[in-house]
Amino acid sequence: MDKERLLSAIAEDLKKIEAALGAVQASQVPFINEVSHYILFAGGKRLRPLLTVLCARLCGYEDEQIYRLSVLFEYLHAATLLHDDVVDGAEFRRGRKAAHNLWGNQATILVGDYLYARALRIAVEEGNFDILKVVTQTTLLMSEGEVLQLLNCDNTGLTEKEYEDVIFRKTAALISAACECGGIMAGVSDKEREALREFGRHLGLAFQITDDLLDYLGVSEETGKDIGTDFKEGKVTLPLLYTLNQASESDRTRLLSLLRDTEPSRETFREAVEIINHYRGFEYTRQRAEVEVEKALSHLFLFSQNPTRDLLENLTRYILVRRK
Incomplete structure (x- = not known):
């Protein structure tokens, strides 16, 4: 399924998700x-709320209430974006100035806290203890992810396992929860619930690994943020991590020197890209994303083949070819 057909297939759900976001009671x-x-x-x-809706439908749940529940995952996601941009000192988000550049760090962090609380309120109002338990546990994991990402900045001794632990908390935990809660709303069995949770986990890992790849190989106009931001901030993501482990002593030393440059330039970044490409760091990263996609798809096999499963499979495969 190409991008246009995929967008057409989810258009009605996205419209209802937007309406639900607008309908949630605003702050005073x-x-x-x-x-x-x-x-x-x-x-x-709107990937996270969309997954909640589709996973619920996969399991036979068609009630419109699912849209209101789904938006809590967009609230949680938005809260982390606000916090991350302050911590990273990001200039842009989604092609516009980052919020903290307009309203300051303190106000932006406090609004992020509000969005966290608003998401938890939606979960409470749903009146389902299992959903509340998943959402609160996910919020804890995401908070840990933000701290771990900060602690591991410029940690060139990071292992792949440690990297995966960070991106699980940073990204995959929320996507996993969005999928699992769709199943909970549908009243699925424990086995089906676990399958949806693991589907979301591996989909989330693939999404973040691809995101880390796009930070090196994407196009600013498409991603909505500066290319090379992670490298310039000293973040050790998978392309860099793999290359540091594979490079010769001289190339490793040079790459570390480029990473630690206090005033990185386009030429600095370009040279780093050349070294990573020489050691097939981008190729390896892409292959790791492909492995996670296949793992995600394997957990959908538990469910009967139907149009919603087909859509989820196509959406999962699209992760590998997306450009933003």
């Missing part, structure tokens, strides 16, 4: 609404 503090609206309606992909 206008400033919070202003900042929240800025990040929530800046052109996000």
Whole structure:
């Protein structure tokens, strides 16, 4: 399924998700609404709420209530974006100035906290203890992910296992929870619930690995953020991590020198890309994403073949070819 057909297939669900985001009760503090609206309606992909809807439908749940539940995962995602951009000192998010560059760090962090709380309120209002348990546990994991990412910045001794632990908490845990909660709403068995959770976990890992690849090989106009941001901030993601482990002593020393340059330039980044490419760091990263996609797909085999499963499979495969 090509991109246009995929977008057509999910268009109605995305429309209802947008409506649900707009319908959730706003804060009584206008400033919070202003900042929240800025990040929530800046052109996000809505992947997480969409997965909640599709996983519920896969299991036979068709109630419109699923859209209201689904948006809590967009709230959680938006909260982490606000926090991450402050920590990273990011200039842009989704092609626009990052919120902290407009309203300051303190206000942006506090609005992020509000969005976390708003998501938890939606989970409480659903009245389902299993959903609340999954959402609160996921919030804890995401908070750990933010801390681990900060601690591991410029950690050139990071192992692949440690890298995976970070991206699980940073990205995959929320996607996994979005899928699992769709199943919980449908009243699935423990076995089916686990399959959806693991589907989301591996999909989330593939998504973040691909994101790390796009930071080196993407196009700013398509990704909505500066290319090479992770490298310039000293973040050790998989392309760099693999290359540091494979490179000769001289190339490793040079790559570390480029990474630690206090005033990195386009030429600095370009040279780093050449070294990573020489040691097939990008190829390896792409292969790791492909492995995670296949693992994700394997967990869908538990469910009967139907149009929704086909759509989830196509959406999963699209992760590998996306450009933003």
